[in-house]
Amino acid sequence: MGMIFSLILLLLMKVNNLWEMRFWFMMIFSFFSLKYLSVEEWGLYNYYLYIDILSSILxxxxxxxxxxxxLASYRSVKENNNKTMFFSFIVLLLCMVIILFFMMTSLLLFYLFFEVSLLPTVMLILGWGYQPERLRAGLYLMLYTVFASLPLLLGILMISEKNGSYMMDMFKYNKINLNMSMIWLSVMLFAFLVKLPLYSMHLWLPKAHVEAPIAGSMVLAGILLKLGGYGLIRFLYTFSFMNLYFDELIMVICLWGGVLTSFICVGQSDIKSLIAYSSIGHMGMMAGGLFTKFMCxxxxxxxxxFSHGLCSSGLFCLSNMLYEKINSRSLFLCGGMLNISSTMSLFWFMMCISNMGAPPFINMVSEVLLFISLYLYSQILLIIILIMVFVGGVYNLVLYVSIQCGNDMSFYNVIYSENSSEYLLVLLHLFPLLVFMLNVGYLSGVM
Structure with a gap:
């Protein structure tokens, strides 16, 4: 509760060096939140707020x-004085709304913060986006998510009317009879699948990523896609959706969509678009693992x-650094970066192998657990798994080789330079991916 009041206080303050204060607040509180990784299995309650191991990770x-x-927006926003205080206010507001969503036990407030998180995101895209197409990208984002979320609101109201409570624990521990058709329950889950996003409902994601500024791309890939996964886990566990007749269909759509988006990534020429489509494949695999109902x-x-949030955010940071140097995101105009900056080339290589699930990053552990659960569910899915692993390696190698190898272009040789803040930004993405390999056993107490 003190953390939430501190966030509200920082939102209302008007002092000098407010940008730096807000930045250090979020970095310091990320270390303070590490203590919640060791909470008991039943979690901690504080009025309407509830935190357990799953919430604490997110x-x-x-x-x-x-x-x-x-930190990534310092050059484009702070140094250029591009509505600096308003930008930091929007970032802090979005952080507070997302954290409240992860900690809510009331279904109605759960839905409220799920929807309110859209507004700061759209403001980031419209206010600091690069091109006029950002208006269409913001419209796509609003229409897709709001349209899919309305059945969720109706379902929550129907559940509360039948059982007289909005609290999730009333359904989780008391096993109250829902007396609702499975069609309604499936429609409620549809809101989270679109946010994930489910393949065939994913068109808003590449548009939003391409037109968003670096902060918008980072929050979309790093946090907002996780709202759908978190909602799926909470609803499947709270309402005991263990015998859904449509889970096989959703699993096939997610996994086959992951294969198709992996092939789409191989043919992409825009760096941000390639990273955005790779997110759809990873989140589809995650949804498939959830619907297997296996603990692993x-x-x-x-x-x-967790691992995709850091890895995808780091890739967007690297692509933005490249864009600031040569003013292009095309793979055809990049090449020979290995001859210009070997240190940044190493960072690109580590992020690419992390994205494909190679050691020594925790992405490998997550993918191995998901592959085991999918194989236990059906041995036929092994074919889809092998295709996804192979094509995932292909498009990550294409991304790395296209940027780093070949002849360097003469038009950016004299202007390409890095500074310590860029190195720090990439290292802060890589550091948790390596350190969390030391202990991933706390996940066994999630459920």
Missing amino acids: VLLSFWVSGLMM GWEGGILMM
């Missing part, structure tokens, strides 16, 4: 990525949300 990710958003699938899905 709260930690939210604080960390929000702080890195401000749930643990792998939770770990995938």
Whole structure:
């Protein structure tokens, strides 16, 4: 509760060096939130707020990525004096809304913060986006998510009317009879699948990523996609959706969509678009692991949300650094960066192998757990798994080789330079991916 009041106080303050204060607040509180990783299995309650191991992982990710958003935007916003205080206010507001969503036990407030998180995101895209197409991207984002979320609101109201409560624990521990058709329950889950996003409902994601500023891309890939995964886990566990007749269909759509988006990534020429489509494949695999109902699938899905949030955010940071140097995101105009900056080339290589799930990063652990759960569910899915692993390696190698190898272009040789803040930004993405390999056993107490 003190953390929430501190966030509200920082939102209302008007002092000098407010940008730096907000940045250090989020970075310091990300370390304070590490203590919640060791909470008891039943979690901690404080009025309407509830935090357990699942919530604590995503709260930690939210604080960390929000702080890195401000660090990544320092050059484009702070140095250029581009509505600096308003930008930091929007980032802090979005961080607070997302954290409240992860900690809510009331279904109505759960839905409220799920929807309110859209507004600061759209303001980031419209206020600090690069091109006029950002208006269409913001419209796509609003229409897709709001349209899919309305059935969720109706379902929550129907559940509360039948059972006289909005609290999730009333359904989780008392096993109250819902007396609702499975169609309504499936429609409620649809809101989280679109936010994930489910393949065939994913068109808003590449548009929003391409037109968003670096902070918008980081929060979309790092945090907002995790709202859908978190909602799926909470609803499947709270309402005991263990015998859904449509879970096989959703699993096939997610996994086959992951294969198709992996092939789409191979043919992409825009760096940000390639990274955005790779997110759809990773989140589809995560959803498939959840619907297997195996414990290793749930643990792998939770770990995938954390590792993908850092890895995808780091890739967007690297692509933005490249864009600031040569004013282009085309793979055809990049090449020979290995001859110009070997240190940044190493960072690109580590992020690419992390994205493909190679050691020594925790992405490998999450993918192994998901592959085990999918194989236990059906041995036929092994074919889809092998295709996804192979094509995932292909498009990550294409991304790395296209940027780093070949002849360097003469038009950016004299202007390409890095500074210590860029190195720090990439290292702060890589550091948790390596350190969390030391202990991933706390996930066994999630459920």
